[in-house]
Amino acid sequence: MVYTLKVNGDTKTLNIDGDTPLLWVLRDHLGLTGTKFGCGVAACGACTVHVDGIATRSCVLPIEAVAGSEIRTIEDLAQGDTLHKVQQAWIDNQVPQCGYCQSGMIMAVVALLEETPQPTDEDIDNAITNICRCGTYNRIRKAIHQVAEA
Amino acid sequence: MSTHPKALKITKRALLVGGLAVGGGLVVGYAYLRDKPGTAGFGAFGVAGTALNAWVKITPEGRIILAVPRGEMGQGVYTAIAMLIAEELEVGLDQIEVEHPDVDGKYANAFILTESMPQFRPLIWLGERVAAALPLIATGGSTTIRDGWEAMRRVGASARMMLVQAAAISWDVAFDECEAKLGVVNHPKTGRSLSYGDLAEAAAQIKPPADPQLKPPSEFRLVGTPAPRIDIPAKVTGQAQFGIDVVLPGMLYAAVRQCPLRGGRLVSYDAEAVMGLPGVEAVTPVHGGVAVVAHSYWQASKALEALAVEFEDGGNGELSSKSISALYHEAMDSGDVICVREEGDTKRSLKTSAKTHEAIYELPFLAHTCMEPMNCTAIVKGDRVEIWLGCQSPTMANWGAAEGAGVETDKVTTHVTFMGGGFGRRQEVDISRQAAQIARAVEGRPVKLIWSREEDVQHDSYRPAVLAKFQAGLDESGSLTAWTNRLVLQSVDVGYGQRNLPALLVGDGSDDMSMTQGADDLPYALPHLTVEKVVMDLPVDVGYWRSVGHSYNGFFTESFIDELAALSKQDPYAYRRGLLRQAPRHLQVLNILAEKAGWEIPLAAGRGRGMALHESFGSVVGQVAEISLSAQGELSVDRVICVVDCGMTVNPDTIVAQMQSGIVYGLSAALYGEITLEAGQIVQSNFPDYEALKLAAMPAIETYIVPSTDYPGGVGEPGTPPIAPALTNALFNATGKRIRKLPLKNLDFLSL
Numbered sequence: 001m002v003y004t005l006k007v008n009g010d011t012k013t014l015n016i017d018g019d020t021p022l023l024w025v026l027r028d029h030l031g032l033t034g035t036k037f038g039c040g041v042a043a044c045g046a047c048t049v050h051v052d053g054i055a056t057r058s059c060v061l062p063i064e065a066v067a068g069s070e071i072r073t074i075e076d077l078a079q080g081d082t083l084h085k086v087q088q089a090w091i092d093n094q095v096p097q098c099g100y101c102q103s104g105m106i107m108a109v110v111a112l113l114e115e116t117p118q119p120t121d122e123d124i125d126n127a128i129t130n131i132c133r134c135g136t137y138n139r140i141r142k143a144i145h146q147v148a149e150a
Numbered sequence: 151m152s153t154h155p156k157a158l159k160i161t162k163r164a165l166l167v168g169g170l171a172v173g174g175g176l177v178v179g180y181a182y183l184r185d186k187p188g189t190a191g192f193g194a195f196g197v198a199g200t201a202l203n204a205w206v207k208i209t210p211e212g213r214i215i216l217a218v219p220r221g222e223m224g225q226g227v228y229t230a231i232a233m234l235i236a237e238e239l240e241v242g243l244d245q246i247e248v249e250h251p252d253v254d255g256k257y258a259n260a261f262i263l264t265e266s267m268p269q270f271r272p273l274i275w276l277g278e279r280v281a282a283a284l285p286l287i288a289t290g291g292s293t294t295i296r297d298g299w300e301a302m303r304r305v306g307a308s309a310r311m312m313l314v315q316a317a318a319i320s321w322d323v324a325f326d327e328c329e330a331k332l333g334v335v336n337h338p339k340t341g342r343s344l345s346y347g348d349l350a351e352a353a354a355q356i357k358p359p360a361d362p363q364l365k366p367p368s369e370f371r372l373v374g375t376p377a378p379r380i381d382i383p384a385k386v387t388g389q390a391q392f393g394i395d396v397v398l399p400g401m402l403y404a405a406v407r408q409c410p411l412r413g414g415r416l417v418s419y420d421a422e423a424v425m426g427l428p429g430v431e432a433v434t435p436v437h438g439g440v441a442v443v444a445h446s447y448w449q450a451s452k453a454l455e456a457l458a459v460e461f462e463d464g465g466n467g468e469l470s471s472k473s474i475s476a477l478y479h480e481a482m483d484s485g486d487v488i489c490v491r492e493e494g495d496t497k498r499s500l501k502t503s504a505k506t507h508e509a510i511y512e513l514p515f516l517a518h519t520c521m522e523p524m525n526c527t528a529i530v531k532g533d534r535v536e537i538w539l540g541c542q543s544p545t546m547a548n549w550g551a552a553e554g555a556g557v558e559t560d561k562v563t564t565h566v567t568f569m570g571g572g573f574g575r576r577q578e579v580d581i582s583r584q585a586a587q588i589a590r591a592v593e594g595r596p597v598k599l600i601w602s603r604e605e606d607v608q609h610d611s612y613r614p615a616v617l618a619k620f621q622a623g624l625d626e627s628g629s630l631t632a633w634t635n636r637l638v639l640q641s642v643d644v645g646y647g648q649r650n651l652p653a654l655l656v657g658d659g660s661d662d663m664s665m666t667q668g669a670d671d672l673p674y675a676l677p678h679l680t681v682e683k684v685v686m687d688l689p690v691d692v693g694y695w696r697s698v699g700h701s702y703n704g705f706f707t708e709s710f711i712d713e714l715a716a717l718s719k720q721d722p723y724a725y726r727r728g729l730l731r732q733a734p735r736h737l738q739v740l741n742i743l744a745e746k747a748g749w750e751i752p753l754a755a756g757r758g759r760g761m762a763l764h765e766s767f768g769s770v771v772g773q774v775a776e777i778s779l780s781a782q783g784e785l786s787v788d789r790v791i792c793v794v795d796c797g798m799t800v801n802p803d804t805i806v807a808q809m810q811s812g813i814v815y816g817l818s819a820a821l822y823g824e825i826t827l828e829a830g831q832i833v834q835s836n837f838p839d840y841e842a843l844k845l846a847a848m849p850a851i852e853t854y855i856v857p858s859t860d861y862p863g864g865v866g867e868p869g870t871p872p873i874a875p876a877l878t879n880a881l882f883n884a885t886g887k888r889i890r891k892l893p894l895k896n897l898d899f900l901s902l
C-alpha cells in the first residue's frame with residue numbers, strides 16, 4: 001500500500017506494509033534514527049514522537065493508522081544551530097547518561113510543556129512515564145522546571 | 151570485573167611511546183609491559199609483550215584528538231579521560247576532540263583478557279594498535295604506573311613536554327623559560343609563541359621524557375571540577391550513534407528467536423513456510439536459535455513470528471525458581487563448602503557466646519535490561535568481517551564475530567559505537583557471533599541483527615540468585631564476637647567463562663572472588679569471622695551485573711548488621727560506629743551520612759529511616775533511605791541521602807550522576823526486580839513484567855562527595871549496593887519487620 005505522511009514538515013510517500021509500526025518507518029525507511037526502539041509494546045517511551053502534536057509511542061502505531069498525520073521527531077526540534085529550550089535545559093542540567101532514552105524523553109517533555117507550560121510535580125509524574133534505565137529522572141524533573149520557569 | 155579492586159591497582163611496567171602520527175603530527179600513548187608475558191592464559195592468544203591504551207594526537211592544524219578505544223555508556227568515560235589529558239597537556243577541555251578508534255583485527259588480539267572484565271572501571275585500556283600504527287616510535291623511559299589515572303596524565307604531560315622542548319629548540323632558549331598554556335607555548339621573555347599545531351611535527355622527533363613531571367593535585371585547574379560531558383550535546387538531538395542506528399548501503403535486517411528452554415536447543419524450523427513472505431531473504435540457524443533476514447526489521451520480525459520452530463528442553467523442562475530454591479537450601483546444609491576466609495575461631499566463639507542469632511536471606515536472578523536492546527551489524531566478505539556495535543569489550547565482540555563467520559580473529563574489524571546502557575551485559579560474544587553467522591549466510595551484504603526486548607530479557611546473563619545464611623555470636627554486653635556467612639550461588643566467572651572464553655581459562659568457581667566480594671572484606675571489627683560459599687551448577691546463564699557480588703553481599707551484610715543492632719537494642723548508626731573504630735574512612739562517611747540525613751531527628755508515624763554502608767571498587771558509599779507507608783500499605787521512597795568517598799575526583803558532576811544512577815538501578819531491583827523460571831523457561835519477557843523504576847516513584851536524592859586526596863576509586867558501581875539494605879532497614883524502622891527477600895513487590899505491607 002502507498003501511504004503519505006508529513007514528517008518534520010516534509011511530505012513522504014511510502015509503499016509499505018500497512019501494519020508497519022511508525023517507529024520502523026521512521027528508522028528504517030526514512031533514516032530518522034533519533035527515535036529509538038526499547039520494548040515494542042508501548043511500555044518504555046523510547047519511541048515517543050509527536051503525532052499531530054500529541055506525544056505518541058510509535059512502536060505500536062501502524063502506519064495505516066497515521067496516514068495523513070503530521071509527525072514530528074527529535075530531529076526536528078532544533079532550528080539550525082539553535083537548540084529547542086528543552087534540549088538546552090537537558091545540556092544545562094547534564095541530563096543524559098547513556099542517552100538512549102532521551103529522544104523519547106525530550107519529545108514527551110516538549111509535548112507536556114506545550115500543553116502545560118507550568119507543570120506541577122504531579123503533572124510531570126503523570127505525563128512522563130518513560131523508562132530511563134540510567135536513572136536520570138531527578139535531573140529530568142529539574143530541567144523541566146527550569147524550562148517552565150524561564 | 152571479578153577481580154578484587156586491590157588487584158586492579160595495576161603495578162605494571164609501562165612504556166611511554168611517542169612519535170610521528172599517520173598523516174602527520176604528534177602521537178603520544180602508553181604501552182603496558184605485562185609482568186609475565188607468555189603465561190599460559192594470555193600466551194594462548196598470541197598476546198605480545200606490549201599493549202597500548204588510549205592515545206592523544208596533535209595534528210599540524212592544531213587539532214587535539216583523543217582516541218579512546220573504550221565504550222561510552224553514560225558513565226562519562228570520554229570526558230574523564232579528556233580532562234586528565236587536558237589537565238597536563240595544558241589545553242582547555244573544549245580543545246579536545248574524542249574519537250572511537252576502530253579496533254582492527256590485526257591488533258584486536260592484543261586487548262588482553264583483563265580488558266574485558268572491568269567494564270565499569272573506565273581507566274583501563276589495553277591494546278597495541280598505536281605501537282603498530284606508528285611509523286616512527288621514539289621510546290621513552292620504562293616506568294611504573296598505578297593505572298589509567300596516572301597513565302592518562304603522563305600521556306598529557308609527556309606530550310606537553312615534547313611540545314615545549316620543540317619550541318625551546320626552535321627558539322634556542324632554555325626549556326624552563328617556556329610555558330605551555332591553552333594549546334600554545336610561550337616564551338615570556340621575548341614574547342614569542344608557537345601553537346601546538348606548529349610544533350607537532352618537530353615534537354614528534356623528540357624522545358618522550360623518561361619521567362614526565364605531573365602537577366600536584368593542588369594545582370589542578372580542571373580535574374576535580376564539574377565539567378560538562380563531551381558526549382551530551384549529541385544525545386539531546388538524536389544525532390548520537392548507537393549500534394542500533396548503524397545504516398549501511400543495501401543493509402538487510404535480522405530478527406532472532408532463541409531456545410527459551412534453559413540448556414535446550416533448536417530441533418527444527420519450517421523455513422519454506424516463511425520464505426514467501428514479503429521481504430524475506432533468508433532463514434538461517436544461529437547459535438542458540440534461528441534468524442530470519444528480510445528487507446526491513448518489521449518484515450523480519452513478522453516472518454519470525456510466523457515461523458514454526460521446535461525446541462527441545464535439554465532435560466531441564468522441570469527447572470523452576472521453586473526447584474532452584476530447594477536445591478539451594480539443600481546445598482546450604484549439605485553442599486561442598488569452600489571456606490573463603492577464616493579469622494579467629496568462629497566455631498568456639500559461637501559456642502561460648504551468651505547469645506546467638508541466625509538469619510537466612512534469599513535474592514532472585516536479575517536481568518540487566520539495558521535501554522538499547524542487544525544488536526550488532528555485520529558484513530562478511532570471504533575471510534573478512536566487519537562489525538558495528540556498542541560494546542563493553544571489543545575483544546569479546548571480535549572473538550564472537552570471528553567464531554560466527556568462521557575466520558581468524560585478525561580478520562575482524564570492530565567499529566565501536568555509543569552504548570544504550572551496558573551494566574555488565576555488553577561484553578559477551580553472543581550478539582556479534584550471531585550477527586556474523588547471519589552475515590555469512592547472506593555473504594557480501596550487510597545485515598543488522600536486533601534482538602526484541604523479549605529475547606533480551608529471556609537471554610540475558612543474569613545476576614545470580616543467592617541464598618545467604620548468617621550466624622552471629624554476642625557476649626553478655628551485647629558486643630559482637632563471632633560472624634559466619636555462608637553463600638550459595640552460581641559463579642559468574644564460570645558462567646561468563648563458559649560462554650565467552652577458551653576452556654583453559656574457565657575455572658570451577660572455587661577461586662571466583664566476586665562471589666564473596668563485599669562479604670569477606672567487611673570494615674567492621676569482627677574478631678571471629680568465617681565466610682564460606684557453595685558453588686552451584688545450574689543451566690541458567692549468569693554474568694556480571696552492576697557491582698557484581700557487592701550487589702547481593704551489600705544487601706545481606708548491611709541487613710544483618712542492622713539485625714544485630716536491633717538485637718542489642720542499639721541505634722543502627724551508633725552500632726555501626728562502634729564497630730568501625732579501626733576503619734576511619736568508613737567512619738567518616740558514616741558520620742557525614744548521619745549528619746546530612748538528620749539521623750537524630752524523629753520521623754512521623756508511618757515513616758521510616760534506614761542506613762547502609764558499603765565499600766566496593768575502592769569507594770565507600772553510605773546511604774540513608776527515608777520511606778513512608780500509607781494506611782493502604784503503599785510504600786513510597788521519599789528521600790535518599792548518599793555520601794561517597796571515591797578518593798580524588800575527576801569530574802564531580804559525573805560522580806553525582808553515577809550515584810543517582812546506581813541508586814535507581816538498585817531501587818528498581820529492590821522494588822520490582824526478579825527473573826523467575828517455570829518449566830525450564832524464564833517467565834518474564836518485557837518491561838510490563840520486568841519493571842523499572844519510573845519518574846513518579848523517584849525519591850529525592852542528595853549526594854555528598856567526601857573531599858579526599860586518596861587514590862581514585864570507581865563510581866559507576868558503588869552507588870548500587872547500599873540502596874536495597876538502606877530501604878529494607880527503613881522498612882524495619884517503620885514496621886519492626888525484617889525483610890530478607892526481594893523484590894518488595896511480592897510483599898503485602900499491610901500484613902507486615
Ligand code: FES
Nearest residue numbers: 038039042045059
Ligand atoms: S519502544 Fe515504544 S514504548 Fe518502548
Ligand code: FES
Nearest residue numbers: 098099132133134
Ligand atoms: S540515559 Fe540511559 S536510559 Fe536514559
